[in-house]
Amino acid sequence: MHFFLEVLIGGLLAGVMYSLVALGFVLIYKASGVFNFAQGAMVFFAALTYVGLLEKTGLPPWIVFALTLGVMVLLGIAIERVVLRPLVNQPQITLFMATIGLAFFIEGLAQIIWGTDVRRLDLGLQDEPIESVLTRFDIMVSKFDLVAAAAAGVLVAVLAVFFNVTRIGRALRAVADDHQAALAVGIPLKQIWAIVWSVAGFVALVAGLLWGARNGVQFALTFVALKALPVLILGGFESVLGAIVGGLIIGASEKLAEVYLGPLIGGGIEGWFAYVLALLFLLVRPEGLFGERHIDRV
Amino acid sequence: MLYRESGQFKTTYAADQQLFPIVQDRVAILALLAVAAVGVPLVATDYWFTAILIPFLVFSLAALGLNILTGYAGQLSLGTAAFMAVGAIAAYNFQLRIPGIPILVSFVLGGVSAAMVGVLFGLPSLRIKGFYLAVATLAAQFFVPWLVVKVGWFSNYSASGVITAQPVVIAGVAFDTPVRKYLLVLAIVAVLALAAKNLVRSRIGRAWMAVRDMDVAASVIGIRIMRTKLIAFAVSSFYCGVAGALYAFAYLGSVEPDGFNLDLSFRILFMIIIGGVGSIMGSFLGAAFITLLPTFLDVVLTDGAIALGLNLPSGMTSMAQLVVFGALIIFFLIVEPLGLARLWQIGKEKLRLWPFPH
Amino acid sequence: MTEHAHNPGRRIGDTLLSVDNISLAFGGVKALTDISFDVRAHEIRAIIGPNGAGKSSMLNCINGVYRPQQGSITFDGQRFDRMDPHRAARMGIARTFQNIALFKGMSVLDNMMTGRNLKMRTPLLLQALYVGPNRREEIEHRRKVEHIIDFLQIESVRKTPVGRLPYGVQKRVELGRALAAEPRLLLLDEPMAGMNLEEKQDMCRFILDVNDEFGTTIVLIEHDMGVVMDISDRVVVLDYGRKIGDGTPDEVRGNQAVIDAYLGVAH
Incomplete structure (x- = not known):
């Protein structure tokens, strides 16, 4: 039982990381109907830029963080200008393919600028069990994971407030609901999109730092980001809450499956388990746990 | 002046429904095939066959397969490489385990195996569309290579699942030299391309496009959506499977399951985006483009660096490839969503009027 | 356009389609409530009503695009609680859509x-x-x-x-x-919407010719009352998902409920 709990908690905390990446997807999807395949590349780009700037300039981390954030905002605005604006009103599948191209572009660019070596990223957090929990409950909970989860929690709370309370948030929801109508009532569509891409860049930065600190900043980060896809299928593409819950479910079930199912069928199932789980889920509830069911009008 | 269809009147529907209704097109295609089959082997070197021509043809076939699914039937797939893997591994096993089975039969059975796997992973398309489906095909992409590595039987218990293709012998003729392998691949690809062209102008092709363009209207007309999509998955995966078999048997000789990775799937997707979504010709143009581009970039970057006296870090070309691929995809989607095939068509229309501007 | 421009002596046959007690709801929204009417072979049957009356939903139930919660559809003597689009097509029901649904590529x-x-x-x-x-x-x-x-x-x-x-x-x-x-039964959803007078006349002629030459039974939704009264044999009137009138154009024209629905009435 102890072991089960440990695996479960470890999985849930890892799931938080998936949620973070998924969050970036949801933001952009809500606001512009674009399924941004490049979110993973943005995570990679952000982490690499942070580490690169830190090494090159030797400035204090918070200044480098601010600089990287600036870079991500610029990147977001550039994407909106160069890629998305000319593709307005194209079918979703076209936009999706465009973001695949974008992902390749960003991945290549990041490595041309910063090189292809794996970088270590130290946030000053130790990936070790918390003493008090270990002694009292005999369960290993990583300090690092806990901090990451807290960061994700704060981020979600901030975004929820941003969406529901501020004027921009309201405009954003209007845009998500109907571009044309939003435009007609005078919401500056292009500004909104630029803001959303910037926010997505910010989320990518946070996710990139946490993932990078844990696994090293390397190309494999982009594959981690691909795991966000099954998360979204579970949670629904339009729900911030869904991204969080979906991430937790995928994280936990993946770990549990690896530990309990893995030995039976040969191990290494983490690579595909999430996708197959999402696939089965799709057959039951295609709109996701928190997604909206759409009625086709004809 | 040469490319002019005036004076060619169709008096029957049969004449109007020919594969290439314009005489010059028929001549051009035959000439192209003749050059490819006779002319090229006379001049090309082994390097050309093994490094450029054979991969070009194999990828054309895979792109053709993906184009049937994505371009004609409108179902996005990110699992092309997985279906190729199934074809390669199945063909290998048929050769291995059934004594005396002709190699061409193994190729076909490899394609059929891929078709069955394709249908399996296409089943979710009943409920989901667009990029949701892309995730389903990603499941295939990650699951299939894993399965092949884990279950040693598939690779006859070789280390890390590597399969080494058996020699290709047809009717006593060994296809062991680059030029012979090239001719074999050329013949298979030409036949399958012709078949694809026929399919897309027949009932099933119209049903695919109808489902792609407006599924509700298609169902109201009596097209069974599910069956049509699954046939698209089956035919597409068959093509990818045969391409995978050729990839192993005629191109690389030995392949590891991890070679059929997401990167390869993306590469083939890029071929159809750049070549032309929903175009048979586009599959070939795109494959040529994506096959030649790395070589081209390599030459340009290396020579350019030497000329400028720069010392390029290693791996620069592959990074530059990513950037150029990405930029080209975005460029084509924005500027010419129908790809090189559309440019080709525009060129032909210009040529019809040439030398008069109107 | 003259009254009954088509062959008035054309024989109207037995009931080809009968819609019985159809109710359809989307979530809590009732689109159709207990609708019944019939269509005879070779006739032109119009469905009219204000916007949102449920006309298109009615067609969608007939050929199985929507699944009504209650009621049944009887076509050519066979009764179905739920039609499905493929079966409808196989039995000879074809249709057009309000917003053109052609295959654009x-x-x-x-x-x-x-x-x-x-x-x-x-x-x-x-x-x-x-x-x-x-x-x-x-x-x-x-x-x-x-x-x-x-x-x-x-x-x-x-x-x-x-x-x-x-x-x-x-x-x-x-x-x-x-x-x-x-088709034996042709469902036309606003075939003349957004057309100018000339185009409407052409379309009217095509519809009447189809009906005459091929004997096709037609159910059409149309907003242009002139057209409806001219070419249809019988008219069903829907309002807020309920049937409020059914009869020949003349009968419907005189029906008080129909006049109220169209002109508005103080409640």
Whole structure:
């Protein structure tokens, strides 16, 4: 039982990381109907830029963080200008393919600028069990994971407030609901999109730092980001809450499956388990746990 | 002046429904095939066959397969490489385990195996569309290579699942030299391309496009959506499977399951985006483009660096490839969503009027 | 347009379609409540009503695009609680849509050839070879489709992708695609919406000719009352998902509930 709990908690905390990446997807999807395949590349780009700037300039981390954030905002605005604006009103599948191209572009660019070596990223957090929990409950909970989860929690709370309370948030929801109508009532569509891409860049930065600190900043980060896809299928593409819950479910079930199912069928199932789980889920509830069911009008 | 269809009147529907209704097109295609089959082997070197021509043809076939699914039937797939893997591994096993089975039969059975796997992973398309489906095909992409590595039987218990293709012998003729392998691949690809062209102008092709363009209207007309999509998955995966078999048997000789990775799937997707979504010709143009581009970039970057006296870090070309691929995809989607095939068509229309501007 | 421009002596047959107690709801929203009416063979039956009355939903129930929660549909003597689109097409029900639903990437000819899909038989492998039976089949069906192209006077655009055609012509092509299926029952959802007078006259003529020449039974939704009163044999009136009138154009015109629905009434 102890072991089960440990695996479960470890999985849930890892799931938080998936949620973070998924969050970036949801933001952009809500606001512009674009399924941004490049979110993973943005995570990679952000982490690499942070580490690169830190090494090159030797400035204090918070200044480098601010600089990287600036870079991500610029990147977001550039994407909106160069890629998305000319593709307005194209079918979703076209936009999706465009973001695949974008992902390749960003991945290549990041490595041309910063090189292809794996970088270590130290946030000053130790990936070790918390003493008090270990002694009292005999369960290993990583300090690092806990901090990451807290960061994700704060981020979600901030975004929820941003969406529901501020004027921009309201405009954003209007845009998500109907571009044309939003435009007609005078919401500056292009500004909104630029803001959303910037926010997505910010989320990518946070996710990139946490993932990078844990696994090293390397190309494999982009594959981690691909795991966000099954998360979204579970949670629904339009729900911030869904991204969080979906991430937790995928994280936990993946770990549990690896530990309990893995030995039976040969191990290494983490690579595909999430996708197959999402696939089965799709057959039951295609709109996701928190997604909206759409009625086709004809 | 040469490319002019005036004076060619169709008096029957049969004449109007020919594969290439314009005489010059028929001549051009035959000439192209003749050059490819006779002319090229006379001049090309082994390097050309093994490094450029054979991969070009194999990828054309895979792109053709993906184009049937994505371009004609409108179902996005990110699992092309997985279906190729199934074809390669199945063909290998048929050769291995059934004594005396002709190699061409193994190729076909490899394609059929891929078709069955394709249908399996296409089943979710009943409920989901667009990029949701892309995730389903990603499941295939990650699951299939894993399965092949884990279950040693598939690779006859070789280390890390590597399969080494058996020699290709047809009717006593060994296809062991680059030029012979090239001719074999050329013949298979030409036949399958012709078949694809026929399919897309027949009932099933119209049903695919109808489902792609407006599924509700298609169902109201009596097209069974599910069956049509699954046939698209089956035919597409068959093509990818045969391409995978050729990839192993005629191109690389030995392949590891991890070679059929997401990167390869993306590469083939890029071929159809750049070549032309929903175009048979586009599959070939795109494959040529994506096959030649790395070589081209390599030459340009290396020579350019030497000329400028720069010392390029290693791996620069592959990074530059990513950037150029990405930029080209975005460029084509924005500027010419129908790809090189559309440019080709525009060129032909210009040529019809040439030398008069109107 | 004169009253009953088409052949008035045309024989109206027995009931071909009967809709019984159909109720349809989307979540909590009731689109249709307990609707019943019948359509006789060879007649032109109109469904009218204000916007949001449930007219399109009614057509969608008849050919199975929507599944009503209650009621049944009887077509050609067979009763169905739920129709499905494929069965409807197989039994000879074809339709057009309010917002044109053509296959935009395909030519006019190919669009109309899809209408013959159900009548084609060649197996997949023969289609890949394009020889013998498949070739003959393609040509034979092309001939049938060309007949309809002639009839609708769209010969000059037969190889044009439909996306490039003007609105009025697209509407015509959509009618053509439905006709290509040689339907017994044709459902037309606002075939004249957004057309100018001349285009409307053309479309009216096509509808009447189809009805006359092929004997096709027609159910149509239309907002132009002049057209409805002129060409239909009987009219169903819906309002807020309920049936408020049913009868010949003259009867409906005199019906107080119908007048209230259209002109508004103080509640």
